[in-house]
Amino acid sequence: MRALFFNQTGNMCEERKVEIWGGIEGTINRVENRYIDQSIYSGHYNREGDIDLIASLGIRMLRYPVLWEKHQPQEERHIDWSHVAKNLERLKELSVEPIAGLVHHGSGPLFVNFFDGSFEKGLAGYARQVAERFPWLEYYTPVNEPLTTARFCGLYGHWYPHHRDDLAFYKILLSECKATVMAMKAIREINPRAKLVQTEDLSKTYSTPLLQYQADLENHRRWLSYDLLCGKADKQHPLWDYLTKEIGLTAKELQYFTENPCMPDICGFNYYVTSERFLDEDISRYPERCHGGNGLHRYADVELVRVPHGGDSGPAVLLREAYDHVRLPIAVTECHLHCTRDEQLRWFHSMWQTVNNLHAEGLDIRALTAWSLLGAYGWDRLVTKPWGTYEPGVFDLRTGKPRPTALAWLIRELSQKQTCDHPVLETAGWWERETRILYPGREAASRKGRPRKPACRPLLVVEDSGSLSTSLDHICAERNIHHLLVRRQDLSTKSKDSVKKMIRKLNPWAVVHAGEYSSNSETACASNVMLAEVCWEEQVKLAVLFSNLSYWAQPDDCKEVDEVSPSLRDEQTGMHAHHEILEANKDALVIHTGNLFSPWDNINFITAALTSLKQGKKTMAAHDVYTSVTYVPDLVRETLDLLLDNESGIVYLTNEGKMTWADIVRNIAEMTGCNQALVDCKPGSHIHLRTASDFYSNFQSKKIQLPAWQHALRCYLATAGNQYRADAIAV
Secondary structure, eight states, rough: OOOOOOTSOOOOOOOOEEEEEEEOOOOOOOOTTEEEEEHHTTTTOSSSHHHHHTTTTSEEEEEEEEEHHOOOOTTTTTOOOHHHHHHHHHHHTOOOEEEEEEESOOOOOOOOOOOHHHHHHHHHHHHHHHHHHOOOOOOOEEEEEEEHHHHHIISSSSSSTOOHHHHHHHHHHHHHHHHHHHHHHHHHHHHOOOOEEEEEEEEEEEOGGGGGGHHHHHHTTTHHHHHHHOOSSSSSSHHIIIIIIIIIOOHHHHHHHSSOOOOEEEEEEEOOOOOEEEESSGGSSOGGGEEOOOOOOOOEEEEGSSOOOSSSSSSHHHHHHHHHHOSSOEEEEOOOSSHHHHHHHHHHHHHHHHHHHHHTTTTOOOEEOOOTOOOOSGGGGGOOSSSSOEEEEEEOOOOSSSEEHHHHHHHHHHHHHHHOOOOGGGGGOOGSSGGGGOOOEEEEOOOOOOOOOOOOOOOOEEOOSSSHHHHHHHHHHEEEEEETEETTHHHHHHHHHHHHHHHHHOOOOOEEOOOOTTOOOOOHHHHHHHHHHHHHHHHHHEEEEEEGGGGGOOOOOOOOOOOOOOOOSSSTTTTTHHHHHHHOTOOOOEEEEOOETTTTBBHHHHHHHHHHHTTOOEEEESSSSSSSSHHOOOOOOOHHHHHTTTOOEEEOEEEEEEEEEHHHHHHHHHHTTGGGGGHHHHGGGGOOOOOOOOOOBBBBBBOOOEHHHHHHHHHHHHHHTTTOGGGGGGO
């Protein structure tokens, strides 16, 4: 069906295509008297080149932070526009339209608050200054997600002013919406063409029959910020009596919006896997962290995706409901998933298909926004503490320098061609699979995931009897990456023509060769080089893994370089293997690991040390010999991500941190509650190791950062079924 659109006078307009927009997570929220600024953590304020990288994606518009708390922390302070001016001007030069965000999950600077009118007046004054400084700016989001921010500030107490009551929640929401009206009025006095892009969470609540009344309330409430701005919150509104009689808002407060409507030009809806909720009074079925209530009933509040649910749900359903409610142009203004790279690709691509299908039905959907282009920090704990877990986005900042991920490729493809093709997009995401269910037991049938397509190209894993290929098999299945296992002998004992025929027959999109990861024998090197040549000729991505047992000692901390110096190309260093593979295949990914340990492998130093300690035996470890370790699940997950990112060259994958063998054993003893007196720390020369000056193998990456080795050790102990004391973890 051809999608036709009409302007506000009813005249038919030319057909629009759904665009790809982008967004930088720029939250500045206040927790007590401390401000948490995402752009400080991402380094965006101090890094050159971010705007050019973003523009290279081919996006048409960018949600960009021009935040009040950043530029006007004190009321009378002179505003330094230099950083934001440079970036906004650069966006204009590159033909990327900015959408200026003025408050993003914030409560304003220290000199304002939500309850005395100062927030509204202050934001309007700041908005005027932005418009005066940048009169060409056309698109604004004065307050991002006012309903969500009001919940976190006034209902749940996570953010300042840390209230936990209904009246405070609604007072804050009204303050944010009034500030939006006043800000747009001030902006339009400078630039009459200025447009409002109002954003809100695309949420919906589902429930058991008993709690349907609570779900109904929340489902009316989800539209309230739009209803206020559009002047629809009048006496006929379904929440009017509730707000005025039960909550205590005055008619005058609500009538302000009917008298001063500020219709959004585009209604932006942000959809996350947590946007749809399920309420259940049977709290015994859910962990305590999910328990809550409304004063009348106690109930669990969980993500809908985690329970069996047979009804209509998902972004297509919610976007139709949103469009029916607002009857204005809409866009998905945030689309992000904190997960593995394949799942991030599936999530964005699935939403792309959804918005284009709805667009074809006739819905005026303008864009899908790749959110968190530079990633995000601390959302695993709702940005209530500084830093927190980093979630890579379209670019990965873990080493401080933006590295394009597979999402960058996906966005470029969709921006240029409106379509793309990759085998991982042909299998179901975790939110579509039966394994997503954490809380079974309800009578409704669960949604069925998409079946794997038989024609999906596989990932080829070269296996041996070790833990690495076992881990690859296990984690590929966990991530729903279609893969095939091939015995190492099927490659090493065959001619190049035979290997090429096998590759053509199996038609893989990539090959992971870990079959002889600890060997630098002449046979192994020849096999690796032959496979590299075949993959280059057949245009198949290749990753080859080497452990640090492949190397003689290095004199100091070692970081990877793609160009191997001639002095390191001889067989004694092991680097000759890397060099020959990259000479045969310049797109190959050569991964060097530390000493491997895995929950599925009992033949490693860590398992031996743990067994010895648990048996009450003295356990010797060198206190002057430094090493690097790599937790195999971390290694495999990162290898798969790097393959999807199409990375090439040499990469060291070791868990972050510098440690001796004695450090490792001491940590094992502390984490498991073993007798620490059993750890016998000695010089390496006393336990048949080379001296520290001769033996040093601490390998760290300048490209990729794996979790700290202590974290990896905790994961190993938990997965392997060992108990450790949380209060005695050495860090």
